[in-house]
Amino acid sequence: xxxxxxxxxxxxxxxxxxxxxxxxxxTGDDWPSYGGGDSAWRYSGLTQINRDNxxxxxxxxxxxxxxxxxxxxxxxxxxxxxxxxxxxxxxxYAIDAATGRExxxxxxxxxxxxGIQYSPWNRGVAVGDGxxxxxxxxxxxxxxxxxxxxxxxxxxxxxxxxxxxxxxxAPLLVGNKVVVGVTGGDSAHRGYLTAFDxxxxxxxxxxxxxxGPGEPGxxxxxxxxxxxxxxxxxxxxxxxxxxxxxxxxxxxxxxxFYGAERSGDxxxxxxxxxxxxxxxxxxxxxxxxxHDVWDFDAAFECVLLDLPxxxxxxxxxxxxxxxxxxxxxxxxxxEFVAAWPVARNVTWxxxxxxxxHLLGRLEPKENRPTMICPSVGGGRSWNQGAYSPxxxxxxxxxxxxxxxxxxxxxxxxxxxxxxxxxxQLLPPPDGKAGGHLDAYDPVDGKRFWTYESKYPxxxxxxxxxxxxxxxxxxxxxxxxxxxxxxxxxWSFQTGSGHRGSSITYAVxxxxxxxxxxxxxxxxxxxxxxxxxxxEDFRGGCTLFVFALPEEAxxx
Amino acid sequence: xxLVALLMAQSAxxxxxxxxxxxxxxxxxxxxxxAGRGPRLRGRGFEESYLLGVVRNxxxxxxxxxxxxxxxxxxxxxxxRYVESLSGGAGEQTHATVPEVRAAPVKIPPDVERGRxxxxxxxxxxxxxxxxxxDARGTAVGPDLSKLGKMTPRDIAAALRLEQxxxxxxxxxxxxxxxxxxxxxxxxxxxxxxDLGAALPVLRTLALxxxxxxxxxxxxxxxxxxxxxxxxxxxxxxxxxxxxxx
Numbered sequence: 001x002x003x004x005x006x007x008x009x010x011x012x013x014x015x016x017x018x019x020x021x022x023x024x025x026x027t028g029d030d031w032p033s034y035g036g037g038d039s040a041w042r043y044s045g046l047t048q049i050n051r052d053n054x055x056x057x058x059x060x061x062x063x064x065x066x067x068x069x070x071x072x073x074x075x076x077x078x079x080x081x082x083x084x085x086x087x088x089x090x091x092x093y094a095i096d097a098a099t100g101r102e103x104x105x106x107x108x109x110x111x112x113x114x115g116i117q118y119s120p121w122n123r124g125v126a127v128g129d130g131x132x133x134x135x136x137x138x139x140x141x142x143x144x145x146x147x148x149x150x151x152x153x154x155x156x157x158x159x160x161x162x163x164x165x166x167x168x169x170a171p172l173l174v175g176n177k178v179v180v181g182v183t184g185g186d187s188a189h190r191g192y193l194t195a196f197d198x199x200x201x202x203x204x205x206x207x208x209x210x211x212g213p214g215e216p217g218x219x220x221x222x223x224x225x226x227x228x229x230x231x232x233x234x235x236x237x238x239x240x241x242x243x244x245x246x247x248x249x250x251x252x253x254x255x256x257f258y259g260a261e262r263s264g265d266x267x268x269x270x271x272x273x274x275x276x277x278x279x280x281x282x283x284x285x286x287x288x289x290x291h292d293v294w295d296f297d298a299a300f301e302c303v304l305l306d307l308p309x310x311x312x313x314x315x316x317x318x319x320x321x322x323x324x325x326x327x328x329x330x331x332x333x334x335e336f337v338a339a340w341p342v343a344r345n346v347t348w349x350x351x352x353x354x355x356x357h358l359l360g361r362l363e364p365k366e367n368r369p370t371m372i373c374p375s376v377g378g379g380r381s382w383n384q385g386a387y388s389p390x391x392x393x394x395x396x397x398x399x400x401x402x403x404x405x406x407x408x409x410x411x412x413x414x415x416x417x418x419x420x421x422x423x424q425l426l427p428p429p430d431g432k433a434g435g436h437l438d439a440y441d442p443v444d445g446k447r448f449w450t451y452e453s454k455y456p457x458x459x460x461x462x463x464x465x466x467x468x469x470x471x472x473x474x475x476x477x478x479x480x481x482x483x484x485x486x487x488x489x490w491s492f493q494t495g496s497g498h499r500g501s502s503i504t505y506a507v508x509x510x511x512x513x514x515x516x517x518x519x520x521x522x523x524x525x526x527x528x529x530x531x532x533x534x535e536d537f538r539g540g541c542t543l544f545v546f547a548l549p550e551e552a553x554x555x
Numbered sequence: 556x557x558l559v560a561l562l563m564a565q566s567a568x569x570x571x572x573x574x575x576x577x578x579x580x581x582x583x584x585x586x587x588x589x590a591g592r593g594p595r596l597r598g599r600g601f602e603e604s605y606l607l608g609v610v611r612n613x614x615x616x617x618x619x620x621x622x623x624x625x626x627x628x629x630x631x632x633x634x635x636r637y638v639e640s641l642s643g644g645a646g647e648q649t650h651a652t653v654p655e656v657r658a659a660p661v662k663i664p665p666d667v668e669r670g671r672x673x674x675x676x677x678x679x680x681x682x683x684x685x686x687x688x689x690d691a692r693g694t695a696v697g698p699d700l701s702k703l704g705k706m707t708p709r710d711i712a713a714a715l716r717l718e719q720x721x722x723x724x725x726x727x728x729x730x731x732x733x734x735x736x737x738x739x740x741x742x743x744x745x746x747x748x749x750d751l752g753a754a755l756p757v758l759r760t761l762a763l764x765x766x767x768x769x770x771x772x773x774x775x776x777x778x779x780x781x782x783x784x785x786x787x788x789x790x791x792x793x794x795x796x797x798x799x800x801x
Contacts, residue, residue: 069617089616113613115620117583119592153750154758156694159684162675186582190677200732202753212678227678410576414677416625417583422575424586522582522592529589 024241025304025387026465031078031503034124034170035384038239039304042386043463044504048511049548050466054480055490060512060547061100067091068539070121071520075170075460075501076543077127079146083505083514086122086170087541090136094149097514098507100545104149111138116164117417118183121521123236123500124170126178129198133178135167141180141196153201157182163189164415170236174246174277177204181233185251185269185297186419188412191231193248193273195280205280209233209250209268217267225262228412230254231269235382238302240315240331245283246275247304247331249319251297255420256376257364258293258407265290270298272319272327274334284334286356288319288327293363293407294348295376296323301384303394305442309337318387318442320396323348324379327356328443340445342398342438343379345428348372364405364421375403375425377523381456383501386463387442391483394442395469397457401433401530402426425529433530437461437471439486449486455531458523460501462513470513472498474527474537478515478544496540499524514545570637573630577622578638588641592618597641606635663798670795673788681754681780683792689799696737696749696756698722704800708793715789716778723751723772728765735775751775 025041036042049057063085065072070088077084083097090108095101114120114137126133131152132144138160143152157180160166165184172179177195184191191209196202209231211217221229230253237248253262253269268282270289275282288298303318317331324343329336336356350360364370378399385396407421427433435456439448455474462470463483472478478498479491497519504513518541527534578584579591588596610631613621622631674683675692684693687700703711726734726748736748739758746766750757784792 110616112615113620114616114618115613117592117618119618151760153760155755156685157755158677159688159693162684162692163677200750200753201757201759202750203755206680408576414675417577422579422586424589525591525593526582526585528595529585529591535595 025389027505029506030080031076031505033077033126033173034075034236035238035301036503038241040238040301040384041303041463042384042460042501043388043465045465046504046506046511047464047466048506049464049468049504049513051468051482051489053548054466054468056548057480057490057492057513057546058549059492060545062545063093063095063100063102063543065091065093065541065543067541068518069520070119071499071524071539072516072518072541072543073121073123073500073521074516075124076503076514076516077125078503078505079127081507084125084127084132085516085543086125086134088120088122088520090120090122090134092125092132092134092144092149094132097505097512098510106144106149106151108136108142111160114138114160114166116160116166116415117186118166118168119522121168123168126171126173128173129176131198133171133173133198135169135171135180137166137168139163139166139182141167141171141178141201143178143198143201155196155201155203157194162415163187164417165189165232169234172236172239172246173198174239177277179237179246181235181237181248183232183234185230185232185234185254185295186256186417187230188228188254188414188416188418189232190227190229191233191250193233193275193280207273207275207280207282209273211267220264220267222261222263228254228414228418229262229266229269230418232297232299235299235301238304239277240304243315243332244277245331246277247302247317248273248275249297249299249302251299252292252295254418255410255412256293256295256418257405257423258366258409258420259291259363260409263291266292270296270321272298272302272317272329272334274331286327286329286334286336288321288325289323289358294323294372294405296321296348296378298322298327300380300382303385303387303442304331305387307443309443318394320380320385322378322380324374324398325352326396326440326445338443338445340440341379342396342440343374343400344398345373345400345402345431346379347402348374364407366407366409369404369406369424371402371426371429372405373402373428374399375401376405376423377401377403377425377456377526381458381523383458383460383499386461386469388463388483390465390467391439392441393439393448393483395437395439395461395463395483397435397437397461397471399435399456400428400431401456402428425526427530437469437481439483451481451486451488455534456523456527458521459498459515462502462504464504470502470515472502472515472517474498474519474524474534476517478502478517492544492546494542494544496538496542497524510547510550512545512547514543517542517544569630570633570635570640573626573634574637577626578634588638596638598643600642601638603635603639606638607631610635664794666791666794667798669788670791670793670798673784673792674795679783683780686756694756700796701799704796704798708790708797711793711796712789715781716776718776718778719772720775720777723775725770725772726761726766727768728761729767730765734759735772
């Protein structure tokens with residue numbers, strides 16, 4: 001099922017990719033940014049490792065970071081044979097990507113007390129303009145010299161103690177700007193997305209995700225609720241250079257579960273926003289969940305696809321939200337195209353109509369627990385799916401779990417936790433709790449195969465032109481599936497669960513597959529509410545790198 | 556002491572409510588201490604003195620905050636008793652650690668409270684807290700303002716409109732940049748400085764070889780940062796600064 005609009009299917013790099021020949025979605029020798037390319041496909045054009053030989057994959061080297069708290073959630077970045085990773089507590093390592101030798105490290109000076117609920121983990125750095133950029137656990141952005149790791153600039157985005165927010169997501173590099181999101185959907189805070197000049201650290205623009213007085217959309221908030229209404233931007237967006245638009249997913253409204261104090265649609269929470277890359281001005285928005293009372297962020301990846309819809313070529317954007325629904329939008333206009341579920345147990349809505357409206361909302365009740373599926377953990381977690389132009393399919397995980405949700409009125413106190421209720425996770429009433437990875441048609445959600453997992457799959461997916469799909473599970477298995485059938489082709493036990501994102505790259509003509517291994521995170525903790533044994537899942541923080549065996553030299 | 560007796564009588568219901576509002580919220584310790592981002596508390600059998608210490612003071616370099624100052628001592632004890640009950644009844648109670656009587660809360664005048672809001676007003680692009688720290692909030696880039704409040708309101712107002720502060724320098728780089736800078740530290744190779752040329756101050760590290768010249772700052776004014784603060788708010792702000800210095 002090749003899409004005729006995409007010529008990239010024919011692009012086999014075999015470790016010899018030339019810059020400029022690769023569409024924004026496909027990676028070659030490098031893995032230049034969080035989602036692979038600017039289109040967030042998590043798809044590599046490399047074919048040296050493929051479905052026929054992946055069973056021969058063997059460990060090439062590992063890199064031990066020793067930082068086990070909070071899990072190893074990074075997406076490694078590879079540029080010109082050097083890999084850059086981040087760990088919890090904002091440590092950054094530059095590593096020779098062929099050998100695993102450390103080139104430099106940077107240890108961020110941590111505050112004595114974080115004291116906020118978003119914890120010390122980090123999901124990756126951005127690399128470009130001779131710098132390595134990272135958001136920090138106390139809401140700073142730092143720029144490091146790419147050659148030495150020396151700090152070049154450091155800017156406080158907002159005092160963590162005041163906002164109760166920080167940065168855990170990877171920045172997105174757009175031209176000479178580094179764009180950074182912020183957590184804060186579960187705090188009394190007003191979210192934003194911020195762009196800094198890569199050279200100087202100067203603030204270039206800030207887009208506030210909740211309009212202030214006099215701005216369009218402000219009327220979707222009751223009273224003063226806009227001041228503390230959440231709208232975090234905690235994951236990483238995408239960029240379309242041709243349209244010069246940045247696409248970013250916005251998270252939930254706060255208080256999470258109690259909505260009476262913020263009656264209205266609560267723009268731009270749970271929206272995809274398209275911003276002019278130069279100014280940060282809003283070009284369009286699409287709200288997936290008006291007036292969210294479930295903590296069902298639309299903050300995950302924005303996958304940019306050019307596909308025909310009813311015979312017409314369209315520029316599209318695919319976003320899976322925490323409510324377990326994939327939304328397909330026109331990325332030029334923001335118009336709704338389609339929506340389809342990635343989880344089987346979905347009761348918070350009955351469905352989505354042909355115009356994108358949510359049908360049959362089941363909302364949590366005040367002071368009375370209501371069983372709602374999926375759980376607040378989400379029908380999918382933040383770890384990204386992957387799109388393969390080779391198969392034309394989108395590979396994403398889904399989670400089967402439910403929970404009792406109870407709303408409770410709560411006073412907003414700036415920077416403090418602001419949930420407006422409680423939750424307790426439970427297995428689905430008439431089904432098994434667990435996870436799965438599925439291959440879908442990105443337009444209509446037709447499912448081609450499913451890989452079942454006892455536990456939720458909480459690592460990102462990687463797809464390659466060799467028709468292999470990689471991911472890992474909470475028990476430490478890192479495995480490869482046939483992209484066309486879902487058949488398991490290879491697996492390797494890394495000793496600790498997978499919560500980060502695997503990548504593939506090439507150095508000197510040899511293709512490598514790298515995966516962080518290290519259990520931890522918020523969901524890793526709440527998993528124990530359904531699977532008590534998960535409390536004892538071992539932590540870790542080791543990067544594993546695999547390759548095909550090198551040919552023995554002739555004697 | 557009567558207070559101790561009162562504290563001892565804190566009902567389990569209070570502790571449960573406080574735990575639900577503050578500890579089991581979201582992804583932290585889970586409903587009934589069943590685990591989340593934070594560890595499981597159910598069935599652990601912690602010692603009371605340990606729990607009191609951790610809840611009061613937090614755990615350094617972790618996400619566990621110090622609740623001292625956020626919850627009253629009585630509430631902290633109620634939460635601790637509730638956590639103990641999750642492990643099958645109150646553990647070994649160390650009454651010696653029951654908090655001492657606290658001073659009566661100070662009544663904060665309304666203008667001071669309003670001034671505090673102006674200082675930290677997150678709806679402004681550059682609130683005072685962007686560059687100044689007070690009440691353990693904000694970023695300590697600019698001068699410590701806790702002494703400023705000892706001056707008369709008129710002098711404070713004048714200080715806030717400072718045109719050419721002596722502690723700033725203009726740094727010209729070999730790259731042609733001109734940086735209004737507040738130098739933080741310097742060694743034989745590098746200068747660390749705050750670049751005040753943007754809406755958010757940037758802590759930059761420049762190699763000495765990048766610096767072409769340093770001069771007295773030709774023009775830098777604090778006044779633009781006061782934009783949008785009306786006279787009544789200014790009076791409140793001054794009242795807040797004076798209150799902090801009292």
